[in-house]
Amino acid sequence: MVSQLVVRAIPPFLLSGEAGQVRRDAETVLDASELARARAMEPAAGDGFLAGRLAQRLFAAELLAVPATQLAASYTCPRCGAGPYVSHGRPGYLLGGVPAPLALSLSRAAGWTLLAAVVDPEPGLRLGADVEDAARTGFDGFPALALSAAEQHSLRALDGRDLLAARARLWARKEAWLKMTGDGLRTAPSSVDVLARPEIRDLDPAGTGLPARLAAAVALSL
Incomplete structure (x- = not known):
């Protein structure tokens, strides 16, 4: 049986005045390294970080049908390695000391959290997801910084909101791809063309629960 991609959008928690509850839940559920990272941030950024990590852990626990407290974070960084x-x-x-059968990706924009997962992934499966706010693509240097020559050419006839939306779509596709490969922003974004990669697909905001102003994409490959 082919494993299915599951995508979920979580709305901004601070609008509901839930920051205090998020911190209390975080102390109960999250690992020491995650809590330490949040404490090193400005309060608002730290609360957003905790909200995203809580959402991800609860999402993973639901998909695996286990209590969230049974999971231990196990991140992998190409430069820093892996570990608690x-x-x-x-x-x-980790679940019971071994890697949980789950591929995950998380992205945040405009307070929203986008979660993507594949349960029981095939060996070697890689996943990346990203959400972007079109309003953040309007600065003058964006094309040279973020887009390949072909991508810039594809947007030449657009302006105004249509241009910003198209930029956000390409940036979401690019970030999803770079998360999937594990390269991240160590690779110059302008050197990666995502106009026509079959591993990437755009996510319809209506289908994910995201507001229409946000663009989202997922990349999936073995």
Whole structure:
């Protein structure tokens, strides 16, 4: 049986005044490395980080049908390696001391959290997901920084909101791809063309629960 991709959008928690509850839940559920990383941030950023990590852990626990407290964070970074003190990189969890059968990706934009997962993934499966706010693509240097020559050419006839939306779509596809490969922003974004990669697909905001102003994409490959 082919494993299915599951995608879920989580709305901004701070709008509901839930920051205090998030911190209390985090102390109960999250690992020491995650809590330490949040404490090193500005309060608002730390609360957002905790909300995202809580959402991801609860999402994973639901998909695996286990209590969230049975999961231990197990992140992998190409430079830092893996272990209980690594709180960044490719997300994953240990369950009973062994890797949980789950591929995960998380992205945040405009307070929203986008979660993607594949349960019981085939060996070697890689996953990346990203969500982007079109309003953040309007600065003058964006094309040279983020887009390949072909991508810039594809947007030449657009302007205004249509241009910003198209930029956000390409940036979401690019970030999803770079998360999937594990390269991240160590690779110059302008050197990666994502116009026509079959491993990437755009996510319809209506289908994920995201607001229409946000663009989202997922990349999936063996």
